[in-house]
Amino acid sequence: MEWRLTIPTASLLMLMLMSSLAKNQAQARNVFNIKDFGAVDDGNTDGSKALSDAWSKACNSRGTAVVLIPSGTYLLGPVRLAGPCNGAIEFQIKGDLKALNSPQLGIDHWITFRYIEDLTITGGGVLDGQGAAAWPSNDCKKNPNCQALPVTMRLDFVSDARIHDVTSLNSKNFHFNIFSCKNITFERVTIKAPDESPNTDGIHMALSSNVFIRDSDIGTGDDCVSLGPGSKNINMTGITCGPGHGISIGSLGGTPNEPAVAKVFVGSSTFTGTTNALRIKTRAPSFQGAVKDITFQDINVKNADNPIIIEQQYCPSKTCSSQSSQVKISNVKFSNIRGTSSSSVAININCSPAVPCTGIELRDIDLKYDGSNGNDEKTSSVCENAQGTAYGTQNPPSCWKSSTLRKLQFI
CATH class of the missing domain: 2.160.20.10 (Single-stranded right-handed beta-helix, Pectin lyase-like)
Structure with a gap:
């Protein structure tokens, strides 16, 4: 005898199956x-x-x-x-x-x-x-x-x-x-x-790897995001930062045998009224260390004190000696960084004389002065012990002439 599944029977079986699935899901959660x-x-x-x-x-x-x-x-x-x-x-x-x-x-x-x-x-x-x-x-x-x-x-x-x-x-x-x-x-x-x-x-x-920070709103009394030793493969996009001290790599060099900070990307983010925006800081004096392969791209800065800053003489205790930082900084790219600076020095690249920065790249930078004194002042760049290149728009004028053919220069 041929057995056929009637509509009511099929509906009942379907309800039983759905009930069983729901029960299993409830048990699994x-x-x-x-x-x-x-x-x-x-x-x-x-x-x-x-x-x-x-x-x-x-x-x-x-x-x-x-x-x-x-x-x-x-x-x-x-x-x-x-x-x-x-x-x-x-x-x-x-x-x-x-x-x-x-x-x-x-x-x-x-x-x-x-x-x-x-x-x-x-x-x-x-x-x-x-x-x-x-x-x-x-x-x-x-x-x-x-x-x-x-x-x-x-x-x-x-x-x-x-x-x-x-x-x-x-x-x-x-x-x-x-x-x-x-x-x-x-x-x-x-x-x-x-x-x-x-x-x-x-x-x-x-000491962490493969960290992603996306589409987040951060406003504090210190760094919006800070990266200590051993931070690798870090990707940050869509961050709104302010108030605060910006995004900081460091401070580094405070302890011996620190693993490097490497492969960091910060993109499509906005900094408003921050003390710093894009910052790398190492102690002086310091133990040996390294920062390498860092990219800051498509960044909007609104009235930051230090939009771009590499600070290798960081000394929070205020009792530091004249010794230099031993942390090597290399291959750092700043690309399409635009907005306003509340200080006249919009780019401050202050690297260590013991281990100068190499591979610094500035590409399409446009940072206007937005001070409170009402003067028609222009922004400027300050660089020490740094080797780098500049491409495209450079406001303030770069420490390196803007040219796609120019070789690395040493400042």
Whole structure:
């Protein structure tokens, strides 16, 4: 007898199949709500134990796990969320997390992720570091033995992570610190702190590779993004920076055997009212090191003090000797950099006499003076111990004559 599938039977089988698929997907995506572990959304009850317990369950579960911070305001003390975990894990911030409203001297973190592979941090929520309580305690410019202040979020030994659609406000120290990580992507991240807040770098990284920062709005009291030793294959595009100190490579040379900073690209970004825009800084005196293969391209600068600056005499302690930096800088390209400078020196390339810069390229630079004194002043370039070439538009006039045929010159 021939068996035929009727329409009602086919519909029933389809519903059963869809139900089975939905059930499997639900099983594969386990959600651990911190409220189920005792967190209270009153903004006053410390939820660090609840979060740690939820993380522990999520990390040890099978399949993709979600640690959920639902809508509401949650007070949170310092937490370390460690792996390795059994599967991919998502830290979903729907509400607001608030740090303790105190300096927390001697504590170097607020939220730390460690030894994790395949991590997502998202949700549209807010990390509020309540930094105003800590900033008056930051005396590091005067005190070499100053105590640590908490970084809002640390990623240590993390790989394949995506941080997107979150906001970090008023960190006590750095907003994000990336250490010994690989394959990290920041996208549509908002980072804000007042321009007078000390050491509130937006994203700082070191000993990390394949880091992408895209379409993010960063305004702080320090560097929007800073790159420490061992930062390699770094790509930054679509960044809006200001206020702050711009994007800084360095400072470098402060410790022995520092790995090089190499293969960095910054493109299609805007700097508004920043102290610096595109900056490389090394200490003097310093240990040996290297910066190489750096490209800054398609950059719009609005009223920055130092639109283009290489500073190899960086001395934050103000008690440095006359010794030179030993960090070698090579193959740095500035291409299509346009806008206004609030100082008359728009290009300041101050390299080390011990290891002069080589392979500096300026291509299509147009930086006009926009000072507040009302004078019709033009911008200028200052270069020391630097070897380079210039092509196309050069405003201010380059240290090297603009010519596609001219060989490298030494200034």
